[in-house]
Amino acid sequence: MSLNRRQFLATSSLAAAASAVNLRNLLASTAQAPQAPPATAFVNLRGTVGYFTGQGGTIGWHVDKTSVVVVDAQFPVTAKICLDGINERSGSRPVDFLVNTHHHGDHTAGNVVFRPVTRKILAQANEPRLQLEAAARAAKNAKPGAPPPAEPVVADTTYEKTWREAVGGEVLALKYYGPAHTGADSVVSFEKAGVVHVGDLVFNRLHPYIDKPAGASIANWIKALEAVAADHEKSTVFVFGHAGQKFQPTGSSADLLFMRDYLTALLEFVRGEIKAGKPKETILKITDPLKGFPDHGPLIERVLSAAYEELVG
Numbered sequence: 566m567s568l569n570r571r572q573f574l575a576t577s578s579l580a581a582a583a584s585a586v587n588l589r590n591l592l593a594s595t596a597q598a599p600q601a602p603p604a605t606a607f608v609n610l611r612g613t614v615g616y617f618t619g620q621g622g623t624i625g626w627h628v629d630k631t632s633v634v635v636v637d638a639q640f641p642v643t644a645k646i647c648l649d650g651i652n653e654r655s656g657s658r659p660v661d662f663l664v665n666t667h668h669h670g671d672h673t674a675g676n677v678v679f680r681p682v683t684r685k686i687l688a689q690a691n692e693p694r695l696q697l698e699a700a701a702r703a704a705k706n707a708k709p710g711a712p713p714p715a716e717p718v719v720a721d722t723t724y725e726k727t728w729r730e731a732v733g734g735e736v737l738a739l740k741y742y743g744p745a746h747t748g749a750d751s752v753v754s755f756e757k758a759g760v761v762h763v764g765d766l767v768f769n770r771l772h773p774y775i776d777k778p779a780g781a782s783i784a785n786w787i788k789a790l791e792a793v794a795a796d797h798e799k800s801t802v803f804v805f806g807h808a809g810q811k812f813q814p815t816g817s818s819a820d821l822l823f824m825r826d827y828l829t830a831l832l833e834f835v836r837g838e839i840k841a842g843k844p845k846e847t848i849l850k851i852t853d854p855l856k857g858f859p860d861h862g863p864l865i866e867r868v869l870s871a872a873y874e875e876l877v878g
């Protein structure tokens with residue numbers, strides 16, 4: 566019996582009376598009840614470029630008369646909604662490039678939806694390995710009896726440091742700034758539109774996920790954000806992987822530098838606590854907001870432990 570079913574039995578007022586057959590019927594009818602579609606939005610940003618929000622990392626898109634580019638793929642359900650919207654705008658032409666900014670499931674699980682209509686899936690050279698390793702871990706940790714996780718759909722085209730190609734009336738350029746959020750983050754520029762998708766290099770006013778097992782480096786993430794800001798015109802619009810509830814998934818280089826300052830403050834704060842002689846367990850339980858970053862809310866163990874690991878190893 567699965568945990569959910571046991572929880573259901575434990576919490577349902579029907580539990581005492583429900584026979585196994587009744588319970589099975591009840592669970593089946595719940596599973597078949599129509600679910601409300603997830604909230605999604607298509608937003609035009611500049612020229613041929615816009616973004617899509619649904620579940621998971623923000624998707625970027627470019628559609629002109631002769632080309633289609635998509636940046637990140639969320640999960641299958643919203644990927645399908647996104648692809649339908651792109652097809653409406655493009656007249657159902659193939660997708661020239663799907664870019665994965667990094668391997669996390671909320672950016673790549675929807676690859677399976679785009680694959681049949683996509684010429685090339687692009688990513689940094691370390692990305693497919695990280696995605697396959699994560700999938701193997703998920704399969705190994707799957708609960709007994711659970712359906713096997715879907716086969717990962719990974720990039721078929723990779724680059725080491727930079728990649729650049731004209732696509733329709735746009736120029737698509739990718740750059741790897743070294744380990745940051747993971748060990749394979751691409752920064753994706755639509756050069757003519759002046760729009761740059763930075764993937765999860767920016768969690769806009771939100772505690773980030775810092776994937777140390779996948780090669781993340783807070784110290785280099787700080788440098789990367791500075792370099793991305795310096796590499797682009799002041800007028801560039803940036804698209805962020807995630808944003809806090811009251812904040813936008815797009816912004817300016819000032820938001821990149823704010824994220825840099827947050828990461829610097831996080832690292833310095835944990836360094837100070839270690840210096841003060843506090844044990845790891847005490848540091849990881851701190852919940853005061855990081856000074857100067859009230860919008861992020863209370864500190865959380867996830868970011869504290871990543872910073873601790875980076876400083877102490």
Ligand SMILES: [Zn+2]
Binds near residue numbers: 667669746765774
């Ligand atoms: Zn991520």
